[in-house]
Structures are given as structure tokens and as C-alpha cells.
Amino acid sequence: MTTVLIADDEADHRELLTLVLERLGYDVVAAGDSTGALALLSEGGVDAALIDVRMPGISGIELCRIIRESPTTESLPVMVVSADVHRHQMTTALHAGADDFLSKPFSRAELAARLEALIGDRSCAARRSAVATRAAMLAARQARLSEPLEITAPVRRIA
Template sequence: MPTVLIADDEVDHRELLTIALHRLGYDVVTAADSAGALARLAGGGIDAALIDVRMPGGSGIELCRQIRGSAETELLPIMVISADVHRHQIMTALHAGADDFLPKPFSRAELTTRMETLLRTRPSAAARSASAARAALLASRHALIEETPAVPYRHTA
């Protein structure tokens, strides 16, 4: 079964998530902060990450950015978990690279469904590269259009 990293500074939350994920058949590794999570990820063998937003020494949002910024972990499926469910917080997490946002409190059924979806829709390196290439192509086309001087229209009768 897949191995899931849980990064949360609250011991009780880590334990509850660990129990729930073990019951679903997942292997679990935990970290109490961003530095510990990055150390666990550096060891390899992690298939997905559940990250709390508020942690000491660096937020879960910043951890998302670090994960996405590393070639070794850029494709790792990430679910951010938080009790802070303001639209701005959710959008910030998604813009930082999270694949999903799970608001606290949540049911075990919701966690199960979202974990299965997260792992099933994990992008391949080829798919992410193709997306990046499409984005670069669109950006270059936009830049070309912006740089092209406007030609006045002359009506001839």
C-alpha cells in the first residue's frame, strides 16, 4: 500500500490521522513541522502528503511551495488539512501547489474518498511536462501579440 506523510504539529491530530489511514491500509510516517517533513521526504518512499497549514518553523503553505520547487518531490500528491476554511486560505493552499484542501473537522469517509482520489489522479512527469510546455507556448504567444505593433486599418472604396 502507499505510504502517506502526515505533517501536523498537533500530536492528537497526527495520531488520529495515522489510525484512520492504517485502517484504510496505508503506511504512515509523521512529522511535527516543515523541517521534519522535508527530512522524511528526502528519505524517499512517500506516495502522498497530508499537511496542516499551521505549524511551527514554517507553514504548511510554505512547505507546499518547497515540495513543488524540488525536482524530487514536485509530483507528490499533496492534501492540505486545516480548520481555517476561509476562501483566501483555500486558494492560497491551492496556488502553493496543493492538489486538494480538506477542512477540519472531517469524516473518515471523506478522508477515505479524497485520499483515493488524490492517489489515483497523481500526475505523471510526462503530463506535468506537457502542461508546462502548453503554458509556456501560450505565454510566448501572448508576449508575441503584446509586442506586435498595431497596424491602422485603412478602408479603401
């Protein structure tokens, strides 16, 4: 089952998102701040993250940057959620590495559609990347096999 991390300092928002996502069939882990979110991410098993922009300490935007900088989470699908819908805020979130920006309030249908697309896009990209890697490895192997062999040691003739 797909696990989604919710990082939001508002307990009511975490509970509401948890309820909605569980009804949609997702497992949910939740944190009230970025430090807690990073701890949950370090445990592994998270398939996507919904991050509120405004949190105490490390902001959601900075959390997104940290996620993108870590090799273990750099490809994690991240959706930033915020009631602050200024174009600057959205642009900043996207520049920090967010894959999507969802403005509060939002409908359950919009959340479901965007999250499904986000997770589906990542799995398709991962499959494309794996196929491209395999193709490159096969091409390199074929190139090595078609190269003429060079013999560097002197050959002894048997009479």
C-alpha cells in the same frame, strides 16, 4: 503499499490521522513540523502528503511551495488540511501547489475518498505522461529513419 506523510504540529491530530489511515491500509510516516516533514521526504518512499496549514516555523503553505520546487517531490500528491476554512486560505494553499484542501473537522469517508482520488489521479497522470513520452520518442525515431541519408565523404568508385 502506499505511504502517506502526515505533517501536523498537534500530536493528537497526527495520532488520529495515523490510526485512520492505517485502518484504511496505508503506511504512515509523521512529522510534527515542516523541517521533520522535509527530512522524511528526503528519505523517499512517500506517495502522498497531508499537511496542516498552521505549524511552527515553516507553515504548511510554505512547505507545499518547497515540495513543488524540488524536482524529487514536485509531482507528490499534496492535500492541505486545516480548521481555518476561509476562502483566502484555501486559495493560497492551491496557489502554493496543493492538489486538494480538506477542512477540519472531516469524516473518515471523506478523507478516504479524497486521498484515493488524489493518489489515483497522480498515477493516471504519470501513466499518461509516460505514454506521451514514449510516443514522442517513437515519432522522433521514425522521422530520423525516414530522412534521406546525406553522404558527406567523397565516394570512391571501384573499377
